[in-house]
Amino acid sequence: MNIxxxxxxxxxxxxxxxxxxxxxxxxxxxxxxxxxxxxxGAAALAAVVGGGLLAGTRRARPELGYREGFAVVTLGWAxxxxxxALPYLFSGHIATPVDAVFESLSGFTTTGATILTDxxxxxxxxxxxxxxxxxxxxMGIIVLGLAILPMLGVGGMQLFRAEVxxxxxxxxxxxxxxxxxxxWGVYVGLTATEAALLLVxxxxxFDAVCHAFATLATGGFSTRNAxxxxxASPYLDAVVTVFMFLAGVNFVLHFALLTGRPRKALANEELxxxxxxxxxxxxxxxxxxxxxxxxxxxxxxxxSAFQAVSILTTTGFGTADYELWPAACQVLLVLLMFVGGSxxxxxxxxxxxxxLLVVKHAVVQAWSLIHPRxxxxxxxDGRPVxxxxxxxxxxxxxxxxxVTGAGAVGMAALxxxxxxxxxxVVACVGNIGPGLGxxxxxxxxxxLPQAGKALLTFCMVLGRLEIxxxxxxxxxxxxxx
Amino acid sequence: xxxxxxGAGEVGFHIAERLSVEGHDVVLLEHxxxxxxxxxxxxxxxAIEGSGAQAERLEEAGVxxxxxxxxxxxxxEVNLVACLLAREYGVPIKIARVKSIGYTTxxxxxxxxxxxxxxxxxxxxxxxxxxxxxxxxxxxxxxxxFAEGRILFVGYPITEANPVCGxxxxxxxxxxxxxxxxxxxxxxxxxxxxxxxxxxxxxGDHVFLVLVATDLPSxxxxxxxxxxxxxxxxxxxxxxxxxxxASHFERAGLQVRVVDADRAVCEKxxxxxxxxxxxxxxFTDVDALLAEGLGRADVLxxxxxxxxxxxxxxxxxxxxxxxxxxxLVDRPAYVSLVPTLGIDACVSxxxxxxxxxxxxxxxxxxxxxxxxxxxxxxxxxxxxxxxLPWAGSPLKAVSFPKGAxxxxxxxxxxxxxxxxxxxxxxxxxxVVFTLPDAVVQxxxxxxxx
Numbered sequence: 048m049n050i051x052x053x054x055x056x057x058x059x060x061x062x063x064x065x066x067x068x069x070x071x072x073x074x075x076x077x078x079x080x081x082x083x084x085x086x087x088g089a090a091a092l093a094a095v096v097g098g099g100l101l102a103g104t105r106r107a108r109p110e111l112g113y114r115e116g117f118a119v120v121t122l123g124w125a126x127x128x129x130x131x132a133l134p135y136l137f138s139g140h141i142a143t144p145v146d147a148v149f150e151s152l153s154g155f156t157t158t159g160a161t162i163l164t165d166x167x168x169x170x171x172x173x174x175x176x177x178x179x180x181x182x183x184x185x186m187g188i189i190v191l192g193l194a195i196l197p198m199l200g201v202g203g204m205q206l207f208r209a210e211v212x213x214x215x216x217x218x219x220x221x222x223x224x225x226x227x228x229x230x231w232g233v234y235v236g237l238t239a240t241e242a243a244l245l246l247v248x249x250x251x252x253f254d255a256v257c258h259a260f261a262t263l264a265t266g267g268f269s270t271r272n273a274x275x276x277x278x279a280s281p282y283l284d285a286v287v288t289v290f291m292f293l294a295g296v297n298f299v300l301h302f303a304l305l306t307g308r309p310r311k312a313l314a315n316e317e318l319x320x321x322x323x324x325x326x327x328x329x330x331x332x333x334x335x336x337x338x339x340x341x342x343x344x345x346x347x348x349x350x351s352a353f354q355a356v357s358i359l360t361t362t363g364f365g366t367a368d369y370e371l372w373p374a375a376c377q378v379l380l381v382l383l384m385f386v387g388g389s390x391x392x393x394x395x396x397x398x399x400x401x402x403l404l405v406v407k408h409a410v411v412q413a414w415s416l417i418h419p420r421x422x423x424x425x426x427x428d429g430r431p432v433x434x435x436x437x438x439x440x441x442x443x444x445x446x447x448x449x450v451t452g453a454g455a456v457g458m459a460a461l462x463x464x465x466x467x468x469x470x471x472v473v474a475c476v477g478n479i480g481p482g483l484g485x486x487x488x489x490x491x492x493x494x495l496p497q498a499g500k501a502l503l504t505f506c507m508v509l510g511r512l513e514i515x516x517x518x519x520x521x522x523x524x525x526x527x528x
Numbered sequence: 529x530x531x532x533x534x535g536a537g538e539v540g541f542h543i544a545e546r547l548s549v550e551g552h553d554v555v556l557l558e559h560x561x562x563x564x565x566x567x568x569x570x571x572x573x574x575a576i577e578g579s580g581a582q583a584e585r586l587e588e589a590g591v592x593x594x595x596x597x598x599x600x601x602x603x604x605e606v607n608l609v610a611c612l613l614a615r616e617y618g619v620p621i622k623i624a625r626v627k628s629i630g631y632t633t634x635x636x637x638x639x640x641x642x643x644x645x646x647x648x649x650x651x652x653x654x655x656x657x658x659x660x661x662x663x664x665x666x667x668x669x670x671x672x673x674f675a676e677g678r679i680l681f682v683g684y685p686i687t688e689a690n691p692v693c694g695x696x697x698x699x700x701x702x703x704x705x706x707x708x709x710x711x712x713x714x715x716x717x718x719x720x721x722x723x724x725x726x727x728x729x730x731x732g733d734h735v736f737l738v739l740v741a742t743d744l745p746s747x748x749x750x751x752x753x754x755x756x757x758x759x760x761x762x763x764x765x766x767x768x769x770x771x772x773x774a775s776h777f778e779r780a781g782l783q784v785r786v787v788d789a790d791r792a793v794c795e796k797x798x799x800x801x802x803x804x805x806x807x808x809x810x811f812t813d814v815d816a817l818l819a820e821g822l823g824r825a826d827v828l829x830x831x832x833x834x835x836x837x838x839x840x841x842x843x844x845x846x847x848x849x850x851x852x853x854x855x856l857v858d859r860p861a862y863v864s865l866v867p868t869l870g871i872d873a874c875v876s877x878x879x880x881x882x883x884x885x886x887x888x889x890x891x892x893x894x895x896x897x898x899x900x901x902x903x904x905x906x907x908x909x910x911x912x913x914x915x916l917p918w919a920g921s922p923l924k925a926v927s928f929p930k931g932a933x934x935x936x937x938x939x940x941x942x943x944x945x946x947x948x949x950x951x952x953x954x955x956x957x958x959v960v961f962t963l964p965d966a967v968v969q970x971x972x973x974x975x976x977x
Contacts, residue, residue, distance in 0.1 A: 420816050422794035422806040431799040 048114050048526045051107035056119050057126055058100025064130050065093035070179060071134075071172040080170035082138045089133035096130070114526075116199050117519040120191065124508055128152035131180050140169055149492070149500045154180025156511035157188065157393055159267025159363035159480030160471075162493045162500065166272050171253055177268045178257035182238070185264030185393040188511070189230050189298050193391045194223040201515040202443030203401065203436040204390065233301045238263045241290040248282045262290045265393045267363030267480040274488075276366035281349055284366055288353050292325060295360035295388030316428045317400040321389050324399065328355040328383055335376050354488075359383045361395040363480025365488040377483060381470065384477045385447075395478025395510055397447055400427065401440045408437055439515075446514045451476050454506050461499045471495065475503040476510035530594045531889070532557065532619075534580030534610045535601030536567050538860065538878035539625065539651070543598060543885055548573050551968050555589040580610035591617045596889050600625040600649075600881070608638075611645045623647040623885055629768075647888050654880040655856065656772035656831075662873050663773065663827045663854055664758060664780070669734055669873040673741075674909045674959045675938040680741050681712070681907050681959070684751060685872065686733045691752045698725040707750050708945035709739035710935045712961035713905055718864060720905045720963060722933055734867075738907075738935025738959055740943040759783055762825040762850065764811050764841050765832030766790075766797045769856060769877075773829050778804045785820055787811065788832075811841040814848060823849035830855040835862055842871045905963050907935070910974045914954035924948030929973050931966035935959045 068090035075083040111119070131154065132147035141147045146162045153160045154177055163169065169177075196204040238259045245255035254270050261268045271277035275287050293301070296318060303312040312318070332351035341347040350367040357364045358380045369380055387396015407425045415421060424431040451472055458468035463485070470482030471492070481488040485495070492500060509517050519525055529552045533544045536558035544567070548554045554573040557580045558564045567575045578585035580599055591597070597614040599607035599622075607624040608631075614622050624640075626648045631638055640648045661671040670683030686693055692700065697711055713736040714723050721727070729735060739747050759782055763774045766788035774786045774797075784804035788794050794808040809816045811832070822828070828845040830838035835857045842853035857863055857874040866874040886906075918926040923934060923946060937946050938957040944950075952958060962970045 418805065418807070418820065420807045420809045420820065422791070422798045422808050424795070424798040426799075426802075429802070 048118065048528065049108060049110055049112070051104045052109060052111060053115050053118050053122070054100045055104040055107045056111070056115075057122060058097045058104065060123050060126060061093050061097030061100065061130060063097075064127060065090045065097060067179065067183065068093055068130075068134065068176075071175045074175055075170065075172035078171055080172055082134070082170050082172045085134045085137035086172070086176075088137050089130065092133060093130045113199060114519075116195065117516050117525065120195060121508070121512055121517050121520055124152070124155060124187070124512065127155045127180075127183075128504070128508070131155060131176075134173060134176055138170075138173060140173060143497065145497045145500050145504075146493075149504045150177070151180060152504050152507055153480075154178075154266065154268060155184040155187075156478050156507040157181050157184045157264040157266040157361075157395070158475060158478040158507045158511075159261065160475060160486070160503070160507070161268065161480075161491050162495075164491060164493050166270065171270075174257060174268075174270045175253070178260040178266075178270075181264040181266030181268055182260035184266070184511075185260075185294075186231055186234060188264075188393050189234060189391070190223065190227045191512070193230065193297075193299060194226050196513060196516070198223075199516070200435070200439065202513045203404070203439030204513065205433075205436060205439070229302060230298045233298055233305060234263060236305075237290065237293060237301070241286065244286045245283060248280055248286060250278065250283065254278075258287065259290075261364070262287055262362065263294045263393065265291065265294045265360050265362040265388060265395070265478075267357070269364060274365040275353075281345075284349055284353050287364060288356050291356045291360045291362045291364070294362070295321065295356075295392045295394040297389045297391035298393075299391055300389075314428070317389050317403060320403050321399045324386065325356060325359060328359060328379065331379060332372075332376055335373050335379075340372065354380065355383065358479060359386060359394075360388045360392075361477055361479045363474075365481060368487065368489045370483065370487040370489065381473060381483065384473050384479050384482075387477055397444060397477075401443060403427070404432060404437060404440045405444055408441070443514060446518065447476065447510075450506070450509055450514060454502060457502050458495075458499050461496050461502070463495060463499055467495075471499075471503055472506055475506040478507060478510050529553065529596065530555070530590060531596045531598065532580075532586070532589050532591060532594050532614070533573075534597075534599040534607070535625075536560075536563050536575070537600065537602060538858070539600045539881050539885075540598070541567065541571070542878065542882040543600065544573050545571055546882070546886055546964065547889070549964055549967075550971075555594075557585060557589060579606065581606050581613065583613055586610075586613055586617065591619060594619050596621045596623070598623045598885060598889070600885070604628050604631070608643065608645075612643065615644050621646050621889070623649060623888060625649050625651060625881060625885075627651065647885075649881055649884050649888075651877040651881040652768045653772065654884045655875055655877040656769045656776075658875045658880045659769065659773050659829055659831065659854060659856065660776045662875065663761065663777075663829050663852075669867075670736065672907055674907070674936070675943060675957060678741050678943045679738065679936045679938065679959050680744060681736065681738050681935065681961075682744075683715075683734050683736045684753060686729055686731055686735055688731045689752065690729075690731075692729050692735075692750070693731050694728060696726055696728050697723050700729075701725070707747050708743060709737045709747050710933065710945055712736045712738050712907070712933055712935045722931055722961070722963065736905075736961070738945070738961065740936065740945065758826045760821065760824060760826045761785070762787065762817075762822055762828040762845065764788075764828065764830045764838070765856075766793045766806070767831065767833055770829070770831040771797065771800065773831060774804050775801060778802055785825075787817065811837055812844070814844060817845075818848060825850040827851065828853040832856070835859060839866065839869065839871065843869060846870060905961065906967060908960045908962065908967075908970065910958050910960060910970075912952050912954055912956040912958060913975050916975060919954065920951060922949050922951050929962070929966050929969035932960055932962035932970045932973075935961050 068086055072086050128148050128151045132151035135141040135147040149162055242255045242259035257270050300312040300315055329352045332355050333347050336347055336351055353366045354369050385397055386402055387398050388394015390398045390400045411423050411425055454472035455469045466484035467486055470484050471486045474482035486492055531547050531552050532555045533540045534557045536556050544554045544556050556567055556573050556575045557578055559579050564575050564577050576589050597619040599610040601607055604626050611622040611624045622645045624645055632648050632650050662668055665671045668682050669685055672681040711723055713720050715734045761777045761782050761784050763770045763786045766786050774784050777784045786797055786804055787807045787809055789810045791808055794806050797806045828850045830841040832838055838855035842855040845853045852872045854873045855871055858876050863876050934946050936959040937944050
């Protein structure tokens with residue numbers, strides 16, 4: 048491990064965050080909410096950390112290998128989490144460091160779980176910061192999912208290496224930068240479009256921007272205690288539903304669609320399954336909800352579709368308390384929490400393509416039992432899937448389930464009731480936000496014990512970084528010179 | 529017409545033989561002295577020792593006054609260089625046999641057009657196409673399409689159980705008013721004859737019919753042939769030919785099983801094919817193949833690289849219930865053996881290549897050509913010119929060449945089956961069946977030589 052270069056990259060990231068920490072400052076000054084000191088202090092501290100790290104590592108050999116890659120990704124996210132927690136702490140709106148880091152990392156991992164009991168009590172500048180952590184996190188995830196993790200070969204992600212046309216370079220890093228710029232362009236464009244549509248629907252610019260940030264990142268932080276439901280507008284529900292769905296689509300496909308290659312985008316197998324799954328989930332929820340809660344087809348569609356898409360894409364916005372729905376609906380939603388969005392989207396969870404590959408693999412295995420001589424390959428988009436990818440996917444699935452199970456046991460051991468223990472871990476590893484029981488859509492994470500929040504914070508990072516990336520750091524050989 | 533053939537292998541020998549029989553000046557270049565002597569003994573052609581890639585040899589062969597240049601050695605590069613040399617000498621038609629797919633796939637870096645060569649023939653593609661045609665038509669031993677598929681030329685085996693077995697052509701004549709078709713030829717004991725009214729159809733014959741494509745089901749019914757369509761296809765051997773056949777039938781929506789004994793080949797097939805089931809098994813492992821439904825197969829195509837294996841596998845498949853079995857056989861000695869064994873049809877890469885080349889060379893007035901039973905006969909599609917001396921007379925009144933028969937006519941895009949009263953009109957396209965020694969006369973008759 049080349050630790051100097053690792054620290055150098057972290058230093059650069061801290062400096063970058065220092066600049067971002069200043070963005071809510073004008074709003075804070077305009078509102079005169081008294082939070083400007085917190086942002087200035089946080090930015091200053093981040094700048095000192097960043098500057099110090101850079102100054103101390105000027106002689107670092109600029110060699111970034113696989114092991115450094117894992118460390119930069121994990122520690123970078125952790126660093127953002129810690130520095131991003133400072134405004135909450137300094138302003139006094141969140142009392143303990145554990146709570147502040149939970150809220151901050153819930154933002155950067157685009158989970159959207161909150162420990163705030165009264166969101167509307169926060170000044171607008173802090174709410175903007177919450178939304179910004181989502182949006183930055185989403186940017187990071189796109190590059191992570193389509194360029195960095197494929198390069199590192201995590202969990203079969205090599206299959207989803209972004210194939211974005213651009214200047215061909217032999218070295219990988221300029222390639223990542225080009226790819227990132229193009230995909231970020233799509234991300235920014237979609238965010239702006241949603242914000243404009245929300246403005247049209249009657250939101251003020253502040254709510255529109257914050258919700259657009261949280262939607263495209265599939266985060267779920269709202270500016271209201273009642274989430275999107277507070278606006279009570281079918282139009283706004285529809286806009287948010289559509290954009291949550293879009294945020295759960297591989298951004299390479301958005302890019303292909305926007306650059307005039309719709310056939311390539313629409314033929315994508317994962318997209319078809321993702322869309323089919325969404326339609327099926329909405330249909331089942333509507334059937335189960337029909338007759339009891341909602342009067343009329345469109346009301347049923349409005350609420351069923353919003354919650355289904357919000358959970359499947361791991362956004363976590365709410366317009367209805369699904370804990371009042373029939374039990375079958377709640378179990379179905381928990382299952383959707385495991386699925387998550389598409390690979391290369393900002394969504395969390397296991398990812399549709401991984402589920403698809405595992406199912407295909409299982410079908411081939413079963414089919415081979417009755418055709419013992421047959422040779423059959425698992426294919427995705429008509430192309431054979433390499434064994435290494437399948438193994439990565441199966442390994443990821445196993446680790447995901449083990450982590451979720453172990454986390455649930457840990458939460459229960461800390462005195463949390465069983466439903467809440469399981470649901471909170473599922474919702475955090477999958478980067479969703481709301482779960483069931485004590486952490487349902489009408490509740491929040493405030494009442495959980497401090498140790499439980501720390502455990503869930505770790506779960507959010509694990510889930511966001513596809514587990515393998517974090518686990519790799521626990522091998523001593525990763526750190527050897 | 530002067531024709532230079534480079535390479536006296538199976539393909540080159542065959543082409544040279546056919547063209548010389550038809551009266552063309554054929555020069556054959558071959559570097560192997562033994563083979564050259566054989567050519568000199570058996571064929572009426574000028575044989576020159578040397579490589580087709582040497583300019584001096586080509587000049588010696590009279591390349592400057594040559595119309596058609598055919599390079600069919602075993603080496604792609606020699607064929608290409610020979611054709612490029614011929615291009616420099618201004619030969620109008622140059623044909624190269626090319627085995628590497630790298631030259632014939634779409635978007636090839638060096639394609640036929642870029643090299644200025646008129647035709648690339650890939651023996652494997654040619655043979656795969658023949659296998660596909662025969663396998664796709666249930667019970668047929670031979671299939672060719674004319675007039676964009678509206679006129680068919682089909683060969684069927686006749687068994688004792690066949691309702692037409694033992695009938696004479698005159699007997700069939702009454703039926704023909706209901707089912708229009710022409711019996712163009714009968715092959716019996718390895719010989720092809722053009723039947724007359726009193727000839728009997730016997731068990732063991734192959735009859736060759738020319739008919740309008742839309743009448744195929746009723747004619748098949750008349751001949752008592754199985755109405756069942758081909759649905760289940762077994763392909764043995766996942767090499768280039770087997771792969772082409774399998775992927776064709778897969779695309780056609782049939783149930784395809786491909787068998788290969790080599791694990792690596794199977795893996796590759798599993799990657800490249802879609803719904804087709806790839807089986808890793810030895811061809812003699814009958815139990816495994818029966819478990820996968822070999823006994824219910826409509827057709828088995830044995831297309832491994834080993835011809836003995838193909839013959840044995842086809843026999844095994846027939847023995848265990850496969851309705852038809854075709855095999856890929858290359859050695860001339862085996863080609864004539866196969867029909868006597870009960871294998872439904874055999875296809876040879878060399879003969880397929882040769883007929884594809886002959887088809888191209890004979891263009892001009894001839895629109896299309898198909899060959900029958902190891903090139904014992906040919907089917908030509910010709911355009912009727914207005915300056916013919918016999919224009920305006922019904923068919924029975926003109927002295928049509930012996931050993932040839934008009935099978936069908938395409939008039940103003942409508943296919944019709946001619947009788948003695950039919951008058952050929954300018955602009956008609958006639959499908960003519962002919963024995964090899966009548967080809968020249970037929971071409972003279974239609975003015976297409």
